[in-house]
Amino acid sequence: MIQSNRLDECRVCHRKRVRKFLSLGKTALANNFLTREQLKRHEPVYPLEVGYCRGCRYVQLWKPVPPKAMFDRYLYVSSTSSTLSRHLTSVADAVVQKLGLTDGDLVVDIGSNDGCLLRGFKAHGVHVLGVEPARNLVGLARRAGVATYNGYFSLATAKRLRRRYGPAMAVTATNSFLHIPDLDDYLAGLDAWMAPEGVFVIEFHYLADLMKQGAFDTVYHEHVSYYSLHPLIFLFDRFGMEVMDVKRLPVHHGQLRVYVKRKTGSRPVADSVAQLLDAETRLGLGRYATYAVFARNVFHNIRKIQRTLLGLKRSGASIAGYGAPAKGNTLLNVCRIGPDVLDFIADKSRLKQGLFTPGQHIPVVPAEKILQAQPDYLLLLAWNFAEEIMQEQGEYIRRGGKFIVPVPRVRII
Ligand SMILES: [Zn+2]
Numbered sequence: 583m584i585q586s587n588r589l590d591e592c593r594v595c596h597r598k599r600v601r602k603f604l605s606l607g608k609t610a611l612a613n614n615f616l617t618r619e620q621l622k623r624h625e626p627v628y629p630l631e632v633g634y635c636r637g638c639r640y641v642q643l644w645k646p647v648p649p650k651a652m653f654d655r656y657l658y659v660s661s662t663s664s665t666l667s668r669h670l671t672s673v674a675d676a677v678v679q680k681l682g683l684t685d686g687d688l689v690v691d692i693g694s695n696d697g698c699l700l701r702g703f704k705a706h707g708v709h710v711l712g713v714e715p716a717r718n719l720v721g722l723a724r725r726a727g728v729a730t731y732n733g734y735f736s737l738a739t740a741k742r743l744r745r746r747y748g749p750a751m752a753v754t755a756t757n758s759f760l761h762i763p764d765l766d767d768y769l770a771g772l773d774a775w776m777a778p779e780g781v782f783v784i785e786f787h788y789l790a791d792l793m794k795q796g797a798f799d800t801v802y803h804e805h806v807s808y809y810s811l812h813p814l815i816f817l818f819d820r821f822g823m824e825v826m827d828v829k830r831l832p833v834h835h836g837q838l839r840v841y842v843k844r845k846t847g848s849r850p851v852a853d854s855v856a857q858l859l860d861a862e863t864r865l866g867l868g869r870y871a872t873y874a875v876f877a878r879n880v881f882h883n884i885r886k887i888q889r890t891l892l893g894l895k896r897s898g899a900s901i902a903g904y905g906a907p908a909k910g911n912t913l914l915n916v917c918r919i920g921p922d923v924l925d926f927i928a929d930k931s932r933l934k935q936g937l938f939t940p941g942q943h944i945p946v947v948p949a950e951k952i953l954q955a956q957p958d959y960l961l962l963l964a965w966n967f968a969e970e971i972m973q974e975q976g977e978y979i980r981r982g983g984k985f986i987v988p989v990p991r992v993r994i995i
Contacts, residue, residue, distance in 0.1 A: 592635040592642065593765055593806070594813045599637040602644060603873040604801065604880065606630040609915040610941035611652055612802035612908035615934055621943055626651075628803055630912070634873045639862075640813035641789055641873070643806040646763040649734065652804050653715045653761070659722065659931060660698035665970045667698055669833045670756065674702030677752055677783050680827075680841070683708050687751040690743075690775065692735045693758020695719050697728030704728070711747055713739065718933075736764075740771030749777035756785040760805045769821045779849070782823070782842040790865055791836025793872075796990030798880040798916070799909040799963075800835060810867045811840070811858050818842050827852040835966045879990075887917050887992045894959060895923055901986070902957040903927035904971055905964025906934050906946045913963060913988055915941040924961060928952050952978050959994070961986045 592600050608627040616625070631644035660666055683689065689703045694712025696719050703710050704727075712730035714720050723730040733739055744750075753776055762768045772782055787800055789810040801808070815825055826849055827841040843849050866872035894901060903910065906929040914920070920942040927939060928949045935948050952960065952975065960978070962968055962985050972985065979985075985995050 592637055592640055593763065594640040594642075594817045595635060595638040597635070597637040600633040600635045600642065600644075601870060602631055602633045603870065604632040604798070604877045606798065606801060606912070606916045609802070609912065611647065611804075612911040612915075612940060613652060613804065614940045615906070615937035615946065616940060616943065617937060621938055625940065627941070630801060630803065630916075632801055632808065634870055635813070636870060638813045638816040639810060639868050640816075641808040641810070643801075643803065646806045647803045649715070649761070649763065653734075659719065659933060660695040663967055663970065665967055666834065669831075670699040671702040671705075673754070673756065673783075673785065673839070674699060674706065676839075677754065677781075678703065678706045678708065681752055681781050683751060688748055689752045689754065690747075690750045692753065692755045693761065694723060694728070694730055695758075697723030697726050697730060699754060699756060700728045701726060708751075709747070711743065713743070735771055736767050737770040737774060740775040744775045749780065750775050751777050751780050752783060753780065754783045754785075757787070759784045760786050760807045760809070763806050765807075765817060769817065769823075773821050773823075776844070778844060779847050780844070781826070781847075781849070783839065784842070785831070785837050785839045787835045788830065788838035790862065790867065791830075791838075793865075793867075793876050794990070795835065796876075796879055796883055797835060797909075798884070799913040799989065802908050802912045804908065809838070810862050811838070811855070812862060812868065814840060814842075815859070822846070824851065825855050826850070828854050828858050830858075883989065883991055884917055887913070887988050888919075890986065890992050890994075891917075891919060891923050891961070899958040900925060900955075901959045901961060902952065902955065903944065903963050904952070904960045904975070904985075905929055905962065905967065906931070906939060907964045910963030911940050911942070914939060914944065918942075919961075920944065925955065925957060926951060927963065928960075949974075952983075953981075956981055956983060958982075959984050959986050961988065963988070965989060 609630050685707050688709045692713045694714045700710040713735050715734045720730045720732040789808050826843045829839045831837040903924045906927045921944045926945050926947045934946045
């Protein structure tokens with residue numbers, strides 16, 4: 583599946599112009615939560631390093647881990663967060679309207695999770711099909727009435743599914759597009775399945791936002807790509823496609839939505855594309871030095887997070903974590919924060935409760951535990967849902983509880 587994992591070859595332009603700028607050490611896989619039984623076994627760790635390609639500006643994980651180690655069973659369920667769930671409904675509404683989708687059209691979602699996005703499309707009467715490798719999520723999606731193929735997206739899969747379901751007018755990939763190590767096979771699959779006037783819609787944590795947020799914790803092995811617009815232009819061009827519109831969205835971590843069409847398609851290209859490319863150059867996203875500065879600031883903040891937590895602990899305070907997202911495990915593993923610092927991590931997802939975090943082995947408990955234990959501080963690991971969490975935890979705050987927000991600069995509120 584991995585086409586090139588050689589250290590010096592860019593996965594978008596295949597040139598040997600990738601230079602490393604961030605090394606976060608070796609960490610356990612961020613979504614591989616462990617049962618008590620699994621704690622006794624050997625836990626593999628993999629280097630977490632990121633490079634920048636001076637050929638096409640693609641920011642990429644240095645050495646991808648085989649997807650099978652990460653996605654056969656997956657514990658991140660889209661519907662768990664009401665913010666994300668609302669957002670996905672708005673994605674469906676926007677795409678239906680922009681592309682003028684009608685009853686007979688097929689919408690395919692790659693990495694369809696529990697079918698949350700496709701439920702939004704179904705409400706508009708279009709045909710939907712999910713493609714999802716995690717068996718546990720496929721079960722959830724099918725129970726919610728969303729037809730879902732259980733497997734990885736590839737050229738072979740796309741050809742087979744096209745024969746069965748017909749050409750796709752819209753193919754969506756929200757966040758899952760960052761997970762793809764073999765972009766050539768994926769794009770060939772897209773090319774095989776998409777209708778002549780079809781559009782590929784991707785949404786992902788935008789690199790410009792990631793850098794502004796100092797969000798080093800969103801670097802983990804599942805994320806093999808950290809996209810700005812530049813490398814995408816390069817990538818799609820190789821498959822006869824072009825970006826037709828882009829939209830920055832102030833949701834989640836700061837998302838970029840990108841609409842891609844065939845060059846032979848009749849839909850117009852919006853001015854937003856050229857404007858964003860200019861903005862990226864002005865931000866310095868085309869210079870290695872920008873990434874080197876980012877890395878320096880990240881290490882400064884990592885040391886500050888460690889000092890803050892250890893200082894509070896020494897003063898006798900109790901600390902727990904809120905939210906057990908994958909990125910929380912990058913933060914805990916890179917900062918080496920274990921159960922000696924955090925008593926527990928509370929998370930609403932039943933799939934994670936009762937398990938232990940990968941690497942640091944902190945127990946994950948139901949959110950109700952917060953008011954029972956009333957820790958002095960809650961480290962906000964799911965900081966992108968800060969507003970939602972603080973609203974839900976009003977009682978914790980009224981009782982004197984405080985939040986530690988770790989990025990871009992650790993602070994207590
Ligand atoms: Zn490149």
